[in-house]
Amino acid sequence: MAEITAxxxxxxxxxxGAGMMxxxxALVENNGDVExxxxxLRKQGLAKADKKASRVAAEGRVVTAQADGKAAIVEINSETDFVAKDENFIAFTDTVGQAAIEAADVEALKATKLASGETVEEARAVLIAKVGENVQVRRMARIDSANTLGAYVHGGRIGVLIEIKGGNADLARGLAMHVAAMNPPYISPAxxxxxxxxxxKEIALAQVKDTGKPPEILEKMIxxxxxxxxxxxxxxxxxxVLDTNQSVEQALKAGGAEVVSFVRLAVGEGIEKQADDFHAEVMKQAGLA
Structure with missing residues (x-):
């Protein structure tokens, strides 16, 4: 039997969202396997839909830029929130966001020449010397389309690009705000x-199979x-989110639009920062570890 840890x-x-006990x-029943x-827990009806806690630790900024049927979004990381708010870091991220409009991917972006004559990678090295922290141009996405494009950044930490067929710029921006707030993994059931x-279906069946209801009713419930x-x-x-009296689908119908694609980036998504054990570090420094 595997030991269950706190x-x-x-x-x-x-x-x-289930209780501690x-x-x-559940962990005892499944030999410590969290998945x-x-x-x-869901089969027992004791849990809400599984929402993996995203391990977000890195700091930095997400920026977007738009021009002539093109839109780009870039995540640039720093080590601390203090540097993420530094004017030099902000100026660098804004410049890189504009450069991303013409870049095919993040490696091409790093090699892109800026108005200063430096490449993004060279400007990054200069910034590191100024702020005294590691800075990384981590990832980007770009949309190049004749369709309506929208972009939104919330607090510098969550950014969204969206492409819609039909509609207008206001609807596209509103939908980008919605994606930033609600983080839907899919566009539609299809x-x-x-x-x-x-x-x-398997989980739903496990939740209702012992209700004693006839098969046709169970099928409807599932x-x-x-x-x-x-x-x-x-x-x-x-x-x-901009009008909770209607669904996004209804808002799209009213605006004569459909969503083609969207990209959502959040600062530090998927990066786990090492948790320092102060006691262990002191012991190591003292040669007692």
Whole structure:
């Protein structure tokens, strides 16, 4: 039997919203496997939809830029929030955002020449010398289209590009704000992978199979549960943040538009910063570790 740690219980609670004792029991039942425990909790009806806690630790800034049917979004990281607010860092990120409009990918962006005559990579080295921290041009995305493009950045930390067919610039920006706030993984139910839907059906069946209801009623209950989950994950099924009395799908219909694609970047997404153990560091320095 695997030992169940407090950190495993904490992770499972963050992911599922279930209580501490339920999480501990789920981990015991599944030999410490957090993934299996999360699914077990959902089958017991004790958990909300699995929401993996994104391990965001790195600092920095997300910038967007638009020009002549092109739009770009770039994430540039620093080590601390203090440097992320430094005027030199902000000026560098704004310049790099504009340069990204013509760059095919992040490696091409690093080699792009700026108005100063330096490449982005050379300007980055100069900035590092100024601010005394490591700075990385981490990732970018670009949309080049005759369709309507929208961009939005929230607090410098979350940025979105969106492409819609039809509609107008105001609708595109409003939808970009929605994606920034709600972070939908899919555009519409048609974009949800079949294996995800199959897994949701399996979980829904486990939740209702002991209700004693006839098969045809169970099928309707399962379909309803799956449809609700899928809608909540899809941009089109969510209540529109700028007018919660209508769904995004209704807002799109009213604006004569459809969403073609979107990109959402959040600062530090997927980067885990090392947690320093002060006691261990002191012991190491003293030669006692």
């Amino acid at each position: 950190s495993q219980v904490k992770e499972l609670r963050e992911r599922t 339920e999480c501990k029991k 299996a425990a999360a699914e077990w 974009h949800v992978p079949a294996d995800f839907v199959a897994k949701e 379909s309803g549960k799956v449809a609700k989950t899928v809608n909540e994950l899809c941009l089109t099924g969510q209540p529109y």
